[in-house]
Structure formats: C-alpha cells, structure tokens
Amino acid sequence: MRSPNHPDAAEISLSQVLHALSDPIRLRLVRCLSDAGVEQQCGALYDSMSKSTLSHHFKVLREAGVIFSRPEGTRFMNSLRREDLDARFPGLLDSVLKANEPL
Amino acid sequence: MRSPNHPDAAEISLSQVLHALSDPIRLRLVRCLSDAGVEQQCGALYDSMSKSTLSHHFKVLREAGVIFSRPEGTRFMNSLRREDLDARFPGLLDSVLKANEPL
DNA sequence: TCGATTGTTCTAGATATATCGAACATTTGA
C-alpha cells in the first residue's frame, strides 16, 4: 500500500467538500473522526457495510481534502483535516458538525 | 402555476442542503440571490442554460429548503431562506457564501 | 380573446454515484 494522494490545502474545492459531506454515511464517518479526536482506522468506523463500499467513501473524503489517511502497517489511520479546512473555509466544518440532525 | 412546495424550517435536512449547495451552478444561483438581497426572478439569474435545466436547479434548491419561490404574475420571485437556514444550521450559509473560490 | 411571457412537467439520453463481491497488494507475525 502506497501513500494515497491528498489535495494541497489551497486546492481544496468547496463543491467537492460539500458533496463529500452531503452523503449521510460520509457525514457520519466525519463525525466519528471529529468525536474521536485522534486517528482512527477505517474498519473501526463502520460495520454493516462492505469493505469496498467503505473504502469508496473514504476515498471520496480523502480526495475532497476532508480527511488525511496515513498508512501504518496493514492499516490506514485517518484524521480530519480540521486546520486545513478551517483555513480554507472558516466556520464551515464547525457549522456542519454542530448541526443537530433529528433524522 | 400553483405555489410550489417548501419544507418547513424544522424539516430542512443537512444532507439535502449540502447536496443542493455542492453543485457549482446552484451555488452561483445562491450567491446571486444573496448578493442581490431582494427577490429575483429565475430567468434573471442565468443565461446559457435551457429553461428546463434552470428550473430543475431551482427545484432542487427549493425542495432542500435553501430558497423560497413566490409566484407573481407569470414569474416566480426567489429569495434565500436565510433566517430559516441560520436558525437550523447556524453559520453554515455564511461560511459557504464567504468562501472565496479561486476556481 | 389571443398572443407573449415565464416557468413547470414530461421524456429521453448521458454521465455520475452507491453498492457489492472477487481479486490483488502490502505489511505484520508466527
């Protein structure tokens, strides 16, 4: 496993970020990463979903610049790119994470 | 032309709003409505696009709860549901509108 | 009443996305 590609902080696209966060499953993944506060491995964040589907969602989040994935052994450790996102789109991540979704 | 359906303020879905805003064309429409500050008719906001496509995008924004459409004569006057969005997801709209998109 | 204006709805085609299983790649540990 090679290191995956991540966009530079300055290249993070608003549309891509909004699209990445617009999927309920991905939003849940992001919330988990935010709540945990520390790196999390992919498989720890969701069950009831195939590996490939989970991997797909992580890829979308990664390529949008929302998360950072670091290989460690056989696993991938994921973290929220909070500083990059806050610098690029101030207040966006906070407002999304604070939103109480009654659904 | 009857009055279109709008979701109640409390029923506005985060995922739907994020999805509605994730399209560059719709984001531009929302920016236009925000910049104008007053109601705008649909056709005034975009050229180089078919009526039906424009209507589709307005429908997505309307059903997501992002805009309010009011029939007036043969036209529809559209406005941003700023208060409802701010109440439901504080800071979200501001952060999106303030984001400077170099693309 | 009739035509122009404005936007919607219907239909269709092209593209994108979500999902999964199977095969593959990399690293760790026995």
Place this chain on the structure above:
DNA sequence: TCAAATGTTCGATATATCTAGAACAATCGA
C-alpha cells in the same frame, strides 16, 4: 516462508443526477 489482517482496485449492476427539447399551464396586456 506463509498465513492473517487491512484496504485498494476492478467489474458489474442499480440508482440518481444533469441536461435539453417539447408540450403544457398560468398570467398579463393589447
């Protein structure tokens, strides 16, 4: 060296979305 663990990538299918043209509906003005 081999098997287990963890994700990725590929192939396929189902669903959603974007786009546009054509037909339709409602309103206004002449």
